[in-house]
Amino acid sequence: MNTRTNEIKDRIKRLLASYLETSNHPELEAHGEITGETNLVSDFTLDSFQVMEFMMELEESFDVMIDMNSLSNTHTVNDLAVIIEKELAD
Amino acid sequence: MGLLDKFEAARAIREQLSVGGHDPTAVVIEQIISPTEGIVEGRHTILAGTNNYLGLTFDPACIAAARNAIQSQGTGTTGSRMANGSFSAHAALEQELAGFFHVDHGMVFSTGYAANLGTLAALLNQGDAVLLDADAHASLYDGCQMSGADIFRFRHNDVESLEKRLQRLGDRAQDCLIVTEGLYSVMGDCAPLVEIVALKEKYGALLLVDEAHSLGVYGDTGCGVAQAQGVMDRVDFIVGTFSKSLGAMGGFCVSKHPELDLVRYLSRPFIFTASSSPSIIASTHEALKQIRSRPELRETLWRNAGRLFEGFNDLGFETGPEVSPVVAVKLGAKEVALPFWNQLLEKGVYTNLMVPPASPDQHSYIRCSVSAAHTEEQVEQIIEAFASLKGLTQADA
Numbered sequence: 001m002n003t004r005t006n007e008i009k010d011r012i013k014r015l016l017a018s019y020l021e022t023s024n025h026p027e028l029e030a031h032g033e034i035t036g037e038t039n040l041v042s043d044f045t046l047d048s049f050q051v052m053e054f055m056m057e058l059e060e061s062f063d064v065m066i067d068m069n070s071l072s073n074t075h076t077v078n079d080l081a082v083i084i085e086k087e088l089a090d
Numbered sequence: 091m092g093l094l095d096k097f098e099a100a101r102a103i104r105e106q107l108s109v110g111g112h113d114p115t116a117v118v119i120e121q122i123i124s125p126t127e128g129i130v131e132g133r134h135t136i137l138a139g140t141n142n143y144l145g146l147t148f149d150p151a152c153i154a155a156a157r158n159a160i161q162s163q164g165t166g167t168t169g170s171r172m173a174n175g176s177f178s179a180h181a182a183l184e185q186e187l188a189g190f191f192h193v194d195h196g197m198v199f200s201t202g203y204a205a206n207l208g209t210l211a212a213l214l215n216q217g218d219a220v221l222l223d224a225d226a227h228a229s230l231y232d233g234c235q236m237s238g239a240d241i242f243r244f245r246h247n248d249v250e251s252l253e254k255r256l257q258r259l260g261d262r263a264q265d266c267l268i269v270t271e272g273l274y275s276v277m278g279d280c281a282p283l284v285e286i287v288a289l290k291e292k293y294g295a296l297l298l299v300d301e302a303h304s305l306g307v308y309g310d311t312g313c314g315v316a317q318a319q320g321v322m323d324r325v326d327f328i329v330g331t332f333s334k335s336l337g338a339m340g341g342f343c344v345s346k347h348p349e350l351d352l353v354r355y356l357s358r359p360f361i362f363t364a365s366s367s368p369s370i371i372a373s374t375h376e377a378l379k380q381i382r383s384r385p386e387l388r389e390t391l392w393r394n395a396g397r398l399f400e401g402f403n404d405l406g407f408e409t410g411p412e413v414s415p416v417v418a419v420k421l422g423a424k425e426v427a428l429p430f431w432n433q434l435l436e437k438g439v440y441t442n443l444m445v446p447p448a449s450p451d452q453h454s455y456i457r458c459s460v461s462a463a464h465t466e467e468q469v470e471q472i473i474e475a476f477a478s479l480k481g482l483t484q485a486d487a
Contacts (some may be wrong), residue, residue, distance in 0.1 A: 012107060049447035056224065056245065065258050068231075068241040 036078040110432035114443040125463040139442040145463025146337035159372035195350040202331025205341025208359035214239035219266040264294035272304035272315030278416030305333030325334030336377040391462040401473035
């Protein structure tokens with residue numbers, strides 16, 4: 001795994017932690033460290049609205065656009081990193 | 091996991107929603123008395139959540155038109171227009187709608203949902219880009235998804251967010267479609283269409299506006315928010331429904347682009363659906379006439395909306411940003427909103443409850459839709475019912 005991928009993942013993890021904190025998700029503490037395998041929905045009970053809101057924050061932070069169609073098979077931090085890396089490369 | 095196991099989650103949601111005694115998604119109006127009154131659980135109830143903005147469901151002329159159509163043309167069409175033929179009334183209503191919006195092309199669908207699905211699925215193809223307001227109705231999302239186009243959302247009513255995405259699209263911006271609503275149905279806020287139209291022209295994009303909740307309500311002749319903001323002739327496609335101000339059921343798309351007449355050949359939700367029954371077409375035709383000839387309906391509606399908005403604000407409730415026929419009250423946690431909604435119903439006021447994720451943020455809302463048919467007394471009764479429950483919100487604070 002290259003440095004760029006790791007940087008993207010780390011940034012997603014930080015953004016996710018910050019989003020969970022501001023959107024009142026206390027389960028972050030119980031979950032512990034966010035990893036590449038962390039699942040946005042099953043680990044943190046993010047509802048569909050919150051997932052979409054978080055996507056918007058990722059778009060703005062990375063200055064990319066995420067096609068909503070690409071989200072149907074996106075569940076984890078690793079999945080998101082793949083999408084964002086691809087968008088940054090385009 | 092078995093095929094039916096997924097319904098356990100839905101069962102749990104239903105149980106949570108019903109904890110206050112009534113399921114807000116399953117209210118039965120046992121008897122409809124008028125556009126604004128019904129019997130619910132044996133109680134006389136003010137209907138303040140039915141989108142019946144002009145009260146035309148009981149308009150004598152609309153009822154007479156529907157009755158005459160049933161007698162002369164029968165109860166249904168028994169098929170789709172492409173396969174089984176159109177009635178002349180369908181074609182006439184398409185022309186009527188086009189004329190109403192001052193364009194040359196119109197198309198009628200069997201529901202508002204089908205109008206959005208069918209128009210977007212035909213307009214967009216795989217490889218196209220669509221920019222969609224984040225708070226757009228599910229039917230707009232579904233239409234975009236059905237098309238296979240790349241879907242990018244911009245922040246709700248945020249012109250800067252939209253422009254940023256147009257810039258990111260680069261050359262693709264000139265072939266993209268921007269999709270917004272005129273009046274948003276949760277908070278009752280309007281799209282900044284003047285700015286959005288300017289952007290679509292700057293980047294060479296096309297614009298589709300859904301006037302479902304604004305038809306008959308906004309604009310000099312009731313065409314909607316685009317007319318009210320003076321940009322209707324610069325919008326490419328306007329979609330809407332017959333099921334709100336027009337008091338029936340169905341949907342439409344109108345456009346200045348002749349290609350709209352070809353949408354029907356590419357639109358599965360149009361091709362593979364039975365066409366609207368003659369009574370629906372007839373009452374819709376009459377309702378359009380009423381909108382044109384009775385501007386006083388809009389005046390009464392706006393007076394009622396202004397009073398309800400003012401009444402809620404005087405009580406200290408947090409409402410949407412502007413007066414509109416959709417008046418939403420922010421109630422915060424679901425645990426407050428559910429009993430609030432239940433007690434309103436028990437006091438004889440039917441409203442709409444919206445809880446996350448169906449609401450546009452993490453808060454719960456109770457939404458009232460105002461009608462021209464509400465009497466001043468009914469509006470005051472709604473305000474009094476809210477006032478009597480103010481304590482529930484204070485307990486939360």
